[in-house]
Amino acid sequence: MSIQQVSSFASGQWIAPGAGARHIASAITGEVIATAGNDALDVQAMLDHARSVGGPALRALSFHDRARMLKALAGHLNQHKQALYAASFDTGAIQSDHMIDVDGGIGTMFVFASKGRREMPDGQVYLDGEVEQLGRTGSFLGQHICTSLQGVAVHINAFNFPVWGMLEKLAPTLLAGVPAIVKPATNSCYVTELAVRLMLDSGILPAGALQLVSGGLGDMLDHLGMMDVVSFTGSAHTALKLRSNPVILENSVRFVAEQDSLNGSILGPDAVPGTPEFDLFIKEVSREMTTKAGQKCTAIRRIIAPEGQVEAVIGALSARLDKVVIGDPRLDTTRMGALVSAGQKRDVLEKAAIIGQEATRVYGDPDNFTVDGADGDKGAFVPPMLFHCGDPDNAQRVHDTEAFGPVSTVMGYRDVDHAVALVNKGQGSLVASVITRDPAVARQVAMGAGAYHGRLYFNNRDSMKESTGHGSPLPHMVHGGPGRAGGGEELGGIRGVMHYMQRTAIQGSPDILSAIGQTWVPGSTEIKGPAHPFTRTFDELAIGETLNSPSRTVTLDDIEIFANFTGDTFYAHMDDDAAKRNPFFPGRVAHGYLLLSFAAGLFVEPNEGPVLANTGLDNLRFMKPVSAGDSIKVRLTVKKKTPRNEEYGEVRWHVTLSNQEDEKVAEYELLTMNAFKAN
Template structure:
């Protein structure tokens, strides 16, 4: 297909009048779609959410909103084969698409369960116990959460066009806030297909979900207090949005989840051929190749005890050597393409910068022979492993190659491992692979303030572990510093991001009556 993608604006489908930006199939270079938002009415879109979608959602109780999510997830499950087929154009293999499509649907189901099990029967969410504030017991206080009165503008990254939308949409709907989805242009056609199915199904109240394919700058001018901007993408774009008047002057809430230089640390107890050693090698290689390394949680820095560096490099070379790069529609392919030729070129430049601090020990960023594809037309790159023997060099801790690229670096002891991990200036996730609890304790205690999530992986949990790179709906996702300083997911915590906490004061009887009525 090569049509101009329509946006869903104020209850109607809208198509821009210009030609739009061409979006190509990541593997073939053929045109998939065109994208433009030229001429749309930003004010009408925001007002429709505030005046139609918001009130409709707020009339529902938490269990009723949870039921909507469950129905929505079930209907998307019935349509997912079509999404898988479309996802090939993004460069994703079937395994990659499962992370995005099934992951997004599963997250929606998870929040439906959270809403039905963990939230109250009414519309008011109580925070904490009654706080006596007078000696006679006639005056007290209590905190409650209510839905924000505005709209959520979610600005999403290209790498997860389904999960990235649904993991924001589900808790917002559960909280009672309408959303405007702005998908990344490179993969907007997949998000658009899902949104069209949601709208056509009529599951959600009108105004609770809208979509804009194209530039969203005009929407920002309409946002302020009571609204939320939920962003996933690059640190540079996050900085621009954070400085927008909508945030700085009008106090819209802003949450950012950005790319980060995540690390995985191998413990000194892990000998070559042992359980933890093999788990480490498998985890690093998997994070390099799933979604062709285009994950904000991917392992960019592999930290290894100095005596084990050679063995780790040899093992990773062997595993990466079995990766088959090519058109993801081919059954033999195990790693597909990057999202675009432009993205491939950015990764090549980043590899060149990283190589200034060490050497490439596996793969060639400039040479690949993809299966069933033209290397000149498709956005292909081989997995690239680098070795940097001097962990004090700045490049591995400042340059991110957003693709199938990782750098192996040595450390001497737990304290140095923590120091190297912290040089990433804030990460979404770090992991430590070890069965030595003294080492694990020192690393986790030191590294936790620099990470949004820490995985301890060993032989005891490997069978059920969800892995280094997988955010879970029950646990927070985000991180300090370079990772954006934001937080999303985390069960009920995610719902509260879209609500206002208010301190109520009055007689205990009045407060009890208010809570009971809520």
């Protein structure tokens, strides 16, 4: 069998393994299948290439350009995922594990591509929060903006998800406009190398946007500066060693860590045998123990059940684990493959022995189990192992020792507060789950355990058909956790992009803020267009283009006709004496929605044109009542423009209604879809 040479991609060149290369063995057979590593990589040149070539190219693109790039990359990988599946079997993973890794990674890229188009501007500046008025008149304002870091992101990934682990970091990094140097774990780097080759060969990425280190990083971290980011997934021991690097400390290099986690799952007191919740709990725990052979940072390590249900949990879980076929991951009948390496197998057995000092193994014997289609002695196979801790309050190792494999410990709790205390003894986790249908139990756990866990996952018969599972980080939600889990956050939608951007407070006049953020700020210069703005296409409209309408007087007949037509006969509109007793009104007043209708009549252009649809309004406020005899007028200003596709884009209009005294009576933002100019 030929041995694969796993290359690095540095400064635009593929570099084969060299001095310092190490062998990689198949998790199935124990035979050497690849070599990776090269101590001669010029890490400074790689950093310079990323900063001087990749960074400027990415920053020249808008967020929407980068989002389209991510979508194209995800689509390209999706066309070649069968090759990624085939390359992954020697990691010990079965086909369903590959789908979590490969399809999950591709799906994450698609989500960030979508969020980039929907939630970020078609520019290079992201506005973080609303404008703050810093002076009395509004001529001096402040706002927070986020711009791309002008450095490089170094991604150090774990062995268990060679594709997803890379893509879930890479997607927000590229969307932020920052180049990345990816360093996968050596044991599975041959899968990552294939994914990187596919992306680079697609021609979608600009030069310098992505580089790969297959093997060790050398002294790369010693060359990082204030604009760089390190994002790490792995053990707490390694994270501490890396983040303690003097250069990282001295230069305040951002360090995002996702590390060891003693995740727990609580069986609610209402989830007794015979209920859908009990069955769901057993299914979730079994799946988390055996998916990826338990090599998941989110896997359930501690099973926390009511003391009266511990035996039932052990019995039901053991019966389900009996059905798990361990074997060659290439076989369709296999339900759990091997650990990634012989070294990982030794580590898991050593950690299981430590747990065994405080707990009794009640299922799974590593010295006596069956492996289908493979040699259990040559491959890195272990069986699922279930322990029972009878005294979890006085135990320590079951709460601080993670056997990174199919190993979990059952323990009993007296009441919900006790369950919370036990799940928190892990000193910080990525996820804790609660299987309950009792909202009061869910709230009690959330209030007591929320501060100790990055994610709380609640499930029951009502949500289980759509739920994604205890162990599934989603790109929409934060993935990370406090304390032992590393104190970092990844994913979480646009929150994940912010790790690779600098938040800056800007202060100045309305015109200055409008120019920087490419969003019109009230008080800045208004532009008079050459024609009614509703007759102008998306690309013709300018930020700040304004229409000032004529006035319209509101009559008592208007108010009464609107009330009778709509059925809104609220007393403030119909009973003068009752309205006067209300501290907000001088007497009968016009309906707020009547004012909005009149406003539309004042600014609308009724003929067919580029305005395709009114899609809603945001931030509506009524500031001053309007009585019969008052008049209103409208100022309509183009606040922001966001392309949506090749045919049209969203225009956000700032709308202000004023009375005859030029006092604001209402304010809101109108959203329309406007066509582009025909070619």
